[in-house]
Amino acid sequence: MSRPITAIIHHEALAHNLAMVRSTVENSQVFAVVKANAYGHRIENVYNAFKTADGFALLDIAEAKKLRALGWEGPIILLEGIFSPQDLFDCTQYNLSFAIHNETQVKWVQQHQYPAQFDVFLKMNSGMNRLGFKPSEYVSTWNQLHLNPAIKSITHMMHFSDADGERLGKPGIHYQLETFEETVKDLPGKRSISNSAAILRYKLHSDYVRSGIVLYGSSPDYPTHTIHDWNLKPTMTLKSELIAIQDLQDHETIGYGSTFTTEAPMKIGIVACGYADGYQRVSPTGTPVLVNGVRTRLIGRVSMDMLAVDVTHISDAQVGSEVVLWGKSSSGTILPIDEVASASGTVGYELMCAVTSRVTFLNQP
Ligand SMILES: *Cc1c(COP(=O)(O)O)cnc(C)c1O
Numbered sequence: 001m002s003r004p005i006t007a008i009i010h011h012e013a014l015a016h017n018l019a020m021v022r023s024t025v026e027n028s029q030v031f032a033v034v035k036a037n038a039y040g041h042r043i044e045n046v047y048n049a050f051k052t053a054d055g056f057a058l059l060d061i062a063e064a065k066k067l068r069a070l071g072w073e074g075p076i077i078l079l080e081g082i083f084s085p086q087d088l089f090d091c092t093q094y095n096l097s098f099a100i101h102n103e104t105q106v107k108w109v110q111q112h113q114y115p116a117q118f119d120v121f122l123k124m125n126s127g128m129n130r131l132g133f134k135p136s137e138y139v140s141t142w143n144q145l146h147l148n149p150a151i152k153s154i155t156h157m158m159h160f161s162d163a164d165g166e167r168l169g170k171p172g173i174h175y176q177l178e179t180f181e182e183t184v185k186d187l188p189g190k191r192s193i194s195n196s197a198a199i200l201r202y203k204l205h206s207d208y209v210r211s212g213i214v215l216y217g218s219s220p221d222y223p224t225h226t227i228h229d230w231n232l233k234p235t236m237t238l239k240s241e242l243i244a245i246q247d248l249q250d251h252e253t254i255g256y257g258s259t260f261t262t263e264a265p266m267k268i269g270i271v272a273c274g275y276a277d278g279y280q281r282v283s284p285t286g287t288p289v290l291v292n293g294v295r296t297r298l299i300g301r302v303s304m305d306m307l308a309v310d311v312t313h314i315s316d317a318q319v320g321s322e323v324v325l326w327g328k329s330s331s332g333t334i335l336p337i338d339e340v341a342s343a344s345g346t347v348g349y350e351l352m353c354a355v356t357s358r359v360t361f362l363n364q365p
Contacts, residue, residue, distance in 0.1 A: 004241040005273050006360045008327065009041050013233035014049035017215045020231055021199055028194070028205045029054035033212035034063065035079065040278075040352040041216065041236055043067060045363055050215070057210050061090050068094050077121060079210075080131070081105050088112050099123050099157060101131040106141060109148065116150040121157040121192060124183060126176040128161035135183040142187055155190045155208065156180070163197035164221040173198055196220040200230055218348030222338035234334060236352055237327025238279075238359070241320055242291070244270040245311070254308050255300035260285055267312045271323045274305040278354035279325060280344045283307075287343040290324040291317050293331035326351065 021030055032053040033039075038046040043063060047070045050056070055075035056067055064076050078098040082088060085108040091098055097119040100106060109118065122142055125132030133141050145151050158180045162172025180193065190207035196214035198204040201221060213220050217234040219227050227234065246254075246268040254260045254268060269291060275281040279302055287298040289309045299308045311317035322330060326337040337348040344351070 002360065003272055003358075004239075004243075005277050005358075006239050006362050007041075007355050008237040008239060008362050008364050009045040010233065010235050010237070010328070011049045011363060011365050013217055013235045014041075014046055014215060015052075016233050017217055017235065018050060018053060018211075021196075021209070021211045021214055024203055025194070025199050025205050025209050028209045029207060031055040031057045031075070031077065031192075031208050031210050032215055033057045033079075033210050034067075035059045035212070036353050037063065039212065039216045039349065040355050042361060044070065045361060046215075046235075047072070055208065057212075061087060061094075061096070064094060064096050065090075075119075077208075081123075082108060084108075085112065088116065088118075089114075091118060092116050097121060097155075099131075100141075100145070101125075101133070106144065109145070109150070112150060117152040118150055119153045119155070120145065120151055121155045123157045123159070124180055126158050126179040126183075128159055128176070130159075130161075132158070135179055138183050139187070153189065155192050156184045156187065157192045160193070160195060160198055163195055163201060165224070171202075173202055173204065177204075200225075213349055216348075216352060218337050218341075218352070222336075222348070223342060227336050227338065234327045234336060236337070236355075237329075238273070238277075238325040238355065239327065240271050240273040240323045240325065242269040242309075242311075242317060242323060243272045243306075243319060245317070245319060246270065246308075253300075256303055257301050260300040260308075265312075266310060267314075267317070268299060269309045269311040269314075269317050269321065269323070271307050271309055271325075272305070273307055273323070273325055274303050276304045276356060277359050278351075278356045279307065280346065280351065280354070283340070283344040288335055288339050290322075290329045290333055290335050292321050293324075293329035293333040295333070295335070 032050040035058040057077045081099040099121040101123040123132035192208040193206040194204045194209040197220035217232045248266045281302045326340045341348045
């Protein structure tokens with residue numbers, strides 16, 4: 001048998017989370033964001049659950065081609081747009097919509113000398129200061145593109161920096177939303193604004209919402225709200241087994257750096273999962289783990305292929321016992337990825353994207 005670490009992708013949970021988004025913003029078209037290989041789930045594992053979405057959003061043309069190969073004929077949008085003028089040929093061949101966020105991309109589109117009918121998403125920088133045209137440049141850029149016969153439609157696009165919380169004591173979307181509305185108010189065209197946090201926290205409708213993390217069963221504003229509060233289901237279980245047990249006396253240490261010393265006799269389980277599988281090396285003693293469906297904690301330093309857990313209070317723990325690093329145990333106990341991320345000083349997004357290629361992926365209905 002191969003090394004027991006696996007990532008199980010839960011089809012029913014993916015479909016449930018998408019349905020939840022739909023019912024929250026009923027008047028919007030829902031684009032499923034599948035960048036970073038579907039937030040680490042792998043596009044081929046989520047496609048069947050998401051094919052009732054109105055479109056897909058991602059960054060990478062290779063991933064867009066994969067969606068076409070899987071049979072998707074609907075809209076696909078490239079969220080960062082094209083990275084070279086040659087990408088425009090792929091946009092035509094594979095019928096990809098794309099964001100335009102800077103002058104260089106405008107120039108590439110304007111200089112494209114071939115027959116084309118592009119659907120573009122013109123991105124406004126309404127305050128996040130990452131990508132997009134400032135409000136003062138936005139209308140003139142829109143006018144320029146509007147005159148180009150190769151451009152079939154221009155959707156107004158914007159992204160929130162603070163939809164998951166407050167900004168200067170005010171709800172984190174209003175200053176950007178006001179800037180956006182004021183700038184586009186006299187322009188025709190559809191709009192695409194909301195990410196997961198704006199969908200859940202503000203029920204913010206727009207023609208095309210871009211729903212990412214919420215589809216993958218992680219709360220965009222943890223710990224303010226948990227997946228339970230938002231009625232989300234975990235879509236990935238990172239699972240392994242105990243491959244050794246150590247019975248220790250007090251004043252013994254565990255693992256590299258001897259960072260943990262027992263204060264009483266302890267039973268320690270060694271798990272076949274390490275940072276080379278994508279588990280964070282920085283996760284400290286105390287990070288939650290499930291063994292045989294029972295909640296316990298990580299002990300000492302995570303190594304490349306292994307980590308240690310406290311099984312002192314889990315009497316049936318033995319070599320071969322099930323270990324859930326995040327997700328759902330076979331007995332039904334849930335360990336939300338957000339709790340593991342929070343203990344590790346990061347967010348669910350990063351943990352799910354970090355699972356490495358040596359982990360076996362399995363699909364579950
Ligand atoms: C990643 C991304 C999203 C999705 O964000 P979530 O917080 O995962 O919902 C939406 N829009 C853009 C432009 C993005 O880059």
